[in-house]
Every structure is written in structure tokens, then in C-alpha cells.
Amino acid sequence: MHTDQTLIFDADDTLWENNVLFERVIDGFLAWVAAPEERDRARTVLDGIEAANSAALGYGAAVFRQSLADCLRQLNDGRTPTPAEQAGIDDLLAPLSDRRVELIPGVADTLTALADRHHLLLLTKGDQDEQRGKVERSTIDHHFRGVHIVAEKSVDTYRQLTADLGLDPDRTWMIGNSPKSDIAPAHRAGLRTVFIPHEHTWVLEHEDLDPDQATLRLGAFPELLRHF
Structure with missing residues (x-):
């Protein structure tokens, strides 16, 4: 002792608890943006983007939001997310604003x-x-x-x-x-x-x-x- x-x-x-909240958002995001057979590839793309963004921008919900938008852009061959798609990302992120x-x-x-x-x-x-x-x-x-x-x-x-x-x-x-x-x-x-x-x-x-x-x-x- x-x-x-x-x-x-x-x-x-x-x-x-922290990361499990982000993982739930990621699960919803991947179900939305990728077919089941493409989800592993999409997750690999997202992990790479998160690594780059966290090194450049830091950590937290705002950087995570940027990473999801960047991932959607990359999965769509560079197309900027539409306002509706960005709103969809924000809906997925809503549970992270829970103050508990x-x-x-x-x-x-x-x-x-x-x-x-x-x-x-x-x-x-x-x-x-x-x-x-x-x-x-x-x-x-x-x-x-x-x-x-x-x-x-x-x-x-x-x-x-x-x-x-x-x-x-x-x-x-x-x-x-x-x-x-x-x-x-x-x-x-x-x-x-x-x-x-x-x-x-x-x-x-x-x-x-x-x-x-x-x-x-x-x-x-x-x-x-x-x-x-």
C-alpha cells in the first residue's frame, strides 16, 4: 500500500464515459453515408481524417463535427456537403450536447x-x-x-x-x-x-x-x- x-x-x-458517445454518433454516421459493405472503408477514411484534424485543430465536439463533414466530402469525391447534409450531421451530434x-x-x-x-x-x-x-x-x-x-x-x-x-x-x-x-x-x-x-x-x-x-x-x- x-x-x-x-x-x-x-x-x-x-x-x-466519453468516447462511447462519439462511437454512437459514428455508428449513425456510417449507417447514413455508407452501404453495409462499405462501412469498414468509410471508418478507415474517418479515422485518418480525425488523426489529421486532431493534430492540426485539437480535440472536442467542434473538431469532430469538422471531421464528419470532411469525411462526407471525401466519400463524395470532394463534393461540399449540402446544407441538408450538414444539418444531418448536426442532428447526429445533438446527443453530445447533453450536459450530464x-x-x-x-x-x-x-x-x-x-x-x-x-x-x-x-x-x-x-x-x-x-x-x-x-x-x-x-x-x-x-x-x-x-x-x-x-x-x-x-x-x-x-x-x-x-x-x-x-x-x-x-x-x-x-x-x-x-x-x-x-x-x-x-x-x-x-x-x-x-x-x-x-x-x-x-x-x-x-x-x-x-x-x-x-x-x-x-x-x-x-x-x-x-x-x-
């Missing part, structure tokens, strides 16, 4: 217990207003001594956070579901890591992990209490 540690938590798909935040089972009680004996921080990437809104609506923000919203999670992000806050890397843990954003770069920055996989982790967040990159691998969020 580790005590008096600094625990840094990812937000989307670690503390609350669905915590992953066990998160609320686990954070309550952890906050009594550790220093908790939150580190999330994406649109500032969008992420800040989710944090505020989550009802768990009071557990965190700091909330940090960044454009990207890189090795430099973790090194800078460690330096700015004067953290001891040997007593600091990054906890998240994304191999690409949460585990690999935090490990390279010298932090300890806890990998909690999520079945709906965004495909662009997948990355093969070396055996030593995840200090701990857990099956569910409440298992943190066995170690911290």
Missing part, C-alpha cells in the same frame, strides 16, 4: 477514499471550455487540488507539470486508460503509471506498451484502493 502519494488522473474514459456526465462505476467512492490520504490532481486534454464544463458538472471536482487542461499530453507536458508543481517523480503516479496519452509519455517523463483499460478507448489513443511502462495494470477503477 502506497501512502501520501500524488495521484494524477486522466478524465475522459478514466473518470467518466456519467461517472464510471466506483469512481466517486474511490476518489473520496483516496483524497483522504493522497494528493489528487486532474490532467485532461482538449478544448478548454468543453473540458472545464465536464469537470464542473462531474460532482467530483472538489477532490482535486488542481485541474490542468492541456492541448496535448506529451513527455514535455508531464515534465513541465512535474517541474511547475515540484512533484517527486518517485511518488507521483499518472492514472489513465490511454496508452498513447496517459501511460507511455508519463513513463518516459519519469513518473509511475497505472493503466486502467477501457473497452471504448478511442482508436487514436491505442499504442503498444512495453512491459515496464505501466507500473500497475488494473481491471477496474476501485482496484486503486488495494494499492493506494
Whole structure:
């Protein structure tokens, strides 16, 4: 049991559901724009567009909307989506405007217990207003001594956070579901890591992990209490 540690938590798909909402929109989009036998190809096109747009424009619902429009344009040989088609995209996106935040089972009680004996921080990437809104609506923000919203999670992000806050890397843990954003770069920055996989982790967040990159691998969020 580790005590008096600094625990840094990812937000989307670690503390609350996120990508499954986008996947539902994608399912509806593909059913609309592609015949069943063409859906795998259309999904590959969309994944490529999302990778390019997220690198250039960042993350969030507005960038996702642009990616869907770009995908429709590419599938239609460069034809600009009509106003009716753009309205169809907006209809598909409507559920993303739901202001509720669905915590992953066990998160609320686990954070309550952890906050009594550790220093908790939150580190999330994406649109500032969008992420800040989710944090505020989550009802768990009071557990965190700091909330940090960044454009990207890189090795430099973790090194800078460690330096700015004067953290001891040997007593600091990054906890998240994304191999690409949460585990690999935090490990390279010298932090300890806890990998909690999520079945709906965004495909662009997948990355093969070396055996030593995840200090701990857990099956569910409440298992943190066995170690911290």
C-alpha cells in the first residue's frame, strides 16, 4: 500500500464515459453515408481524417463535427456537403450536447477514499471550455487540488507539470486508460503509471506498451484502493 502519494488522473474514459458517445454518433454516421459493405472503408477514411484534424485543430465536439463533414466530402469525391447534409450531421451530434456526465462505476467512492490520504490532481486534454464544463458538472471536482487542461499530453507536458508543481517523480503516479496519452509519455517523463483499460478507448489513443511502462495494470477503477 502506497501512502501520501500524488495521484494524477486522466478524465475522459478514466473518470467518466466519453468516447462511447462519439462511437454512437459514428455508428449513425456510417449507417447514413455508407452501404453495409462499405462501412469498414468509410471508418478507415474517418479515422485518418480525425488523426489529421486532431493534430492540426485539437480535440472536442467542434473538431469532430469538422471531421464528419470532411469525411462526407471525401466519400463524395470532394463534393461540399449540402446544407441538408450538414444539418444531418448536426442532428447526429445533438446527443453530445447533453450536459450530464456519467461517472464510471466506483469512481466517486474511490476518489473520496483516496483524497483522504493522497494528493489528487486532474490532467485532461482538449478544448478548454468543453473540458472545464465536464469537470464542473462531474460532482467530483472538489477532490482535486488542481485541474490542468492541456492541448496535448506529451513527455514535455508531464515534465513541465512535474517541474511547475515540484512533484517527486518517485511518488507521483499518472492514472489513465490511454496508452498513447496517459501511460507511455508519463513513463518516459519519469513518473509511475497505472493503466486502467477501457473497452471504448478511442482508436487514436491505442499504442503498444512495453512491459515496464505501466507500473500497475488494473481491471477496474476501485482496484486503486488495494494499492493506494
